Amino acid sequence: MLVLIVVCAYCGYKVTDILSLYAAKVMGFDEVNAAKVGAFQMYLRPLVCVSIGFFADRSSSAKGVVIGFLFLLAGSMVFASGQLTAAYPLLFLLNIVVIGTGVYSLRTLYFAAVKEGKIPLEVTGTAVGIISVIGYTPDIFMGPLMGYFLDHYPGISGFNFVFLLLTGFGALGLLTAIRFYRSIQK
Numbered sequence: 001m002l003v004l005i006v007v008c009a010y011c012g013y014k015v016t017d018i019l020s021l022y023a024a025k026v027m028g029f030d031e032v033n034a035a036k037v038g039a040f041q042m043y044l045r046p047l048v049c050v051s052i053g054f055f056a057d058r059s060s061s062a063k064g065v066v067i068g069f070l071f072l073l074a075g076s077m078v079f080a081s082g083q084l085t086a087a088y089p090l091l092f093l094l095n096i097v098v099i100g101t102g103v104y105s106l107r108t109l110y111f112a113a114v115k116e117g118k119i120p121l122e123v124t125g126t127a128v129g130i131i132s133v134i135g136y137t138p139d140i141f142m143g144p145l146m147g148y149f150l151d152h153y154p155g156i157s158g159f160n161f162v163f164l165l166l167t168g169f170g171a172l173g174l175l176t177a178i179r180f181y182r183s184i185q186k
Helices: 001-023 030-056 061-080 089-109 121-135 139-150 157-186
Strands: none
Touching: 001 030, 001 061, 001 089, 001 121, 001 139, 001 157, 030 061, 030 139, 061 089, 061 157, 139 157
16 A cells, blocks of 8 residues: 555655746746746746644654545646646646645655554664665656657647546545555554
């Protein structure tokens, strides 16, 4: 379950790479303001990571992963809807916060959940190694997939397909995270 959680979460992380491009191509931002979208994400990351870390310390990493996927799923569905256009720049920025909160929460917590998964300490390194090798495969396939959609479906349509793909990964990740959370509660 942790491997699938990491794969789905990392797909979300890879998709955040195109938010500046979305700002330029769909929202009509000039190059400087589109680049600021990327910078904004960098400032958002430590705020989310520290905040979700405090939450997880007082609650559970697995619960935080579920919440992270809820944010990721909500943000990706808004983008996939095709309704985020130049007419709604504040909604666009708010949705960056939503999707960023989901993605950075997941990146903060998915390995913290290893302990809650009752993986014995003496094999934690091996488990994390296996989870990482498979979990980071989106580095291999997400770039070409996103490129395919953006090249073959110009304008907002290509982005809609990318975010629809992310919605699928977000839904799969959420279902897996819920199952993981329930399994550790038993």
